[in-house]
Amino acid sequence: MTSFANRLFGPLDPATEAGYLDPPTRKGFFTDTSVCIGCKACEVACKEWNAVPEDGISLTGMSYDNSVGLGASTWRHVAFIEQPSGAREHPGEESASFRWLMESDVCKHCTHAACLDVCPTGALMRSEFGTVVVQNDVCNGCGYCVPACPYGVIERREGPKDEPAVGLAQKCTLCYDRLKGDLEPACAKACPTQSIQFGDLDELRVRAKGRVDQLVEAGVSDAQLYGHDPRDGVGGAGAFFLLLDRPEVYGLPPDPVVTTKALPQMWRQAALAAATLLVGSLAAFVERRNR
Amino acid sequence: MVPKASFGSYYGRPVVKASPWQADIPAYLFLGGLAGGSSLLAAGADLTGRPGLRRSCRVTALGALGVSFAALVHDLGRPARFHHMLRVAKFTSPMSVGTWILTAYGPLAALAALSEARDQLPRPLRTGLVGRALPGAGSAAGVLAGVLAPALASYTAVLLADTATPSWHDARHHLPFVFVGSAAAAAGGLGMVNAPLRESGPAQRLAVAGSVLDLAASHHMESSIGLSAEPMRQGRAGAYRRAAQALTAAGALLAAFGARRSRAAAVLSGAALAAGSACTRFAIFHAGQQSATDPRYTVQPQRERLDAGRPVRFEGPAEPA
Numbered sequence: 001m002t003s004f005a006n007r008l009f010g011p012l013d014p015a016t017e018a019g020y021l022d023p024p025t026r027k028g029f030f031t032d033t034s035v036c037i038g039c040k041a042c043e044v045a046c047k048e049w050n051a052v053p054e055d056g057i058s059l060t061g062m063s064y065d066n067s068v069g070l071g072a073s074t075w076r077h078v079a080f081i082e083q084p085s086g087a088r089e090h091p092g093e094e095s096a097s098f099r100w101l102m103e104s105d106v107c108k109h110c111t112h113a114a115c116l117d118v119c120p121t122g123a124l125m126r127s128e129f130g131t132v133v134v135q136n137d138v139c140n141g142c143g144y145c146v147p148a149c150p151y152g153v154i155e156r157r158e159g160p161k162d163e164p165a166v167g168l169a170q171k172c173t174l175c176y177d178r179l180k181g182d183l184e185p186a187c188a189k190a191c192p193t194q195s196i197q198f199g200d201l202d203e204l205r206v207r208a209k210g211r212v213d214q215l216v217e218a219g220v221s222d223a224q225l226y227g228h229d230p231r232d233g234v235g236g237a238g239a240f241f242l243l244l245d246r247p248e249v250y251g252l253p254p255d256p257v258v259t260t261k262a263l264p265q266m267w268r269q270a271a272l273a274a275a276t277l278l279v280g281s282l283a284a285f286v287e288r289r290n291r
Numbered sequence: 292m293v294p295k296a297s298f299g300s301y302y303g304r305p306v307v308k309a310s311p312w313q314a315d316i317p318a319y320l321f322l323g324g325l326a327g328g329s330s331l332l333a334a335g336a337d338l339t340g341r342p343g344l345r346r347s348c349r350v351t352a353l354g355a356l357g358v359s360f361a362a363l364v365h366d367l368g369r370p371a372r373f374h375h376m377l378r379v380a381k382f383t384s385p386m387s388v389g390t391w392i393l394t395a396y397g398p399l400a401a402l403a404a405l406s407e408a409r410d411q412l413p414r415p416l417r418t419g420l421v422g423r424a425l426p427g428a429g430s431a432a433g434v435l436a437g438v439l440a441p442a443l444a445s446y447t448a449v450l451l452a453d454t455a456t457p458s459w460h461d462a463r464h465h466l467p468f469v470f471v472g473s474a475a476a477a478a479g480g481l482g483m484v485n486a487p488l489r490e491s492g493p494a495q496r497l498a499v500a501g502s503v504l505d506l507a508a509s510h511h512m513e514s515s516i517g518l519s520a521e522p523m524r525q526g527r528a529g530a531y532r533r534a535a536q537a538l539t540a541a542g543a544l545l546a547a548f549g550a551r552r553s554r555a556a557a558v559l560s561g562a563a564l565a566a567g568s569a570c571t572r573f574a575i576f577h578a579g580q581q582s583a584t585d586p587r588y589t590v591q592p593q594r595e596r597l598d599a600g601r602p603v604r605f606e607g608p609a610e611p612a
């Protein structure tokens with residue numbers, strides 16, 4: 001049983017918290033960027049399976065990255081970073097004069113998901129797998145989830161009104177339909193190097209710890225896990241990463257916090273301000289007697 | 292001046308996303324505050340026997356409410372689904388809380404305003420049951436609307452603050468006070484514009500006090516939120532902020548020293564205060580949008596607390612998984 005204090009912040013099992021009785025073990029992604037080769041098979045597989053429309057076909061000049069970032073029509077995004085000089089690329093190598101960093105980014109399926117917390121229609125919901133999913137038939141496109149997400153993941157789809165899901169908030173579903181059919185998500189299935197690993201979150205966390213220890217021991221001192229800690233600002237991410245540099249280099253926030261952590265404080269301030277207005281208005285009707 | 296620190300980013304791309312909201316939302320922030328403040332003035336005017344002030348404030352509240360509703364629906368990605376807001380009630384979603392505040396407040400404010408139309412009713416209706424019940428019903432509804440009004444005027448601050456938008460979230464302590472001050476200034480201002488001079492005393496006092504609160508809370512906010520205050524002084528946000536400060540200060544001075552003596556001064560200062568309140572809301576809105584577009588406002592404070600060994604971590608007792 002989870003204490004009330006943890007409902008806005010801190011470790012908990014999100015499916016149980018959402019009211020599922022006896023849910024399956026929490027599912028997630030471990031994305032090991034140290035073996036990513038930047039093939040973008042994940043981006044393509046995601047689009048194919050989820051029928052995600054085209055997200056712009058211009059060249060950006062940002063290395064091999066032409067999809068720019070996660071958004072309404074980009075649910076997996078491969079970041080490409082060219083570093084002129086850096087740490088050793090592979091264990092045992094001499095220090096390289098140039099290195100590639102590649103990372104396949106995705107919705108973090110936060111334990112404490114701000115997008116879900118602020119959704120006023122209940123369109124964003126917690127699945128039995130502990131993931132966060134938009135129900136397209138419920139969303140009315142208020143857009144509140146967009147500024148709420150601390151990672152800038154979810155977005156309202158713009159475009160001609162008659163195209164699918166235009167005007168609705170859109171993001172990775174962790175292939176909810178495939179999970180229900182006992183299949184792994186399309187991106188993980190397509191990944192040729194097992195950079196994207198899908199599975200039970202507990203098990204992935206153990207595996208990731210082993211991998212990062214191995215890399216550090218081999219001299220890749222910058223190797224670090226990101227989003228694996230249930231005590232972090234979002235209660236741990238359902239999709240976490242092994243990075244080879246600081247998170248912000250990949251466009252990730254270095255220490256994200258779910259906005260609703262401060263909710264009690266925010267409502268308290270609003271109540272104080274409301275009381276101030278009420279008292280002030282009453283006082284405005286007090287006439288000085290000797291007028 | 293906040294010193295420029297170096298920070299990493301991915302091709303300078305934003306980390307968080309700016310809200311997809313357009314001018315509808317800052318306009319609603321203004322109008323919601325105006326409606327709330329006007330309902331408070333109307334209730335007070337009703338209870339203290341100021342029919343002119345009561346009538347004009349009730350009508351202002353209904354007008355502001357009507358335009359608010361249109362703006363809120365228009366801003367949706369799927370306007371025809373606006374009623375999906377009524378599926379759930381969630382205290383973690385200020386938009387949901389606001390929906391329910393509006394749902395309770397709206398009909399009350401509308402009834403209070405409609406009761407003012409009693410004299411325009413055709414004679415049989417006016418002398419019938421409806422006509423006789425209307426003033427009493429209007430008073431009861433008006434007082435209840437006044438009770439809900441402070442919540443309407445202040446929750447919108449939490450609506451903005453409950454996001455990952457740096458300049459909104461970091462302003463969470465101060466924003467509700469800026470917003471209720473701004474609401475009082477706008478409602479008091481329009482009360483002075485519309486009510487007869489001899490009844491406008493409460494409107495004038497509310498307007499002056501609201502302006503002072505708005506300006507003081509804004510100043511305090513900007514001096515205590517560090518880097519997140521920077522966007523408030525730049526670009527469109529900065530332009531609106533300067534206009535808001537000038538209009539609010541000038542309007543308040545005129546209200547304090549001229550508005551009880553001359554009708555022209557009352558109208559001028561009231562109009563300035565309402566415009567100043569609108570500018571305040573647009574300034575805050577654009578400051579947030581700007582702070583979300585530049586990754587520095589997201590990354591730098593987080594990097595600083597990490598480097599200082601103070602990441603945000605849950606410190607409570609371990610939970611069995």
Ligand code: SF4
Nearest residue numbers: 107108109110115149
């Ligand atoms: S990463 Fe953003 S969109 Fe994904 S669950 Fe967390 S808050 Fe929601």
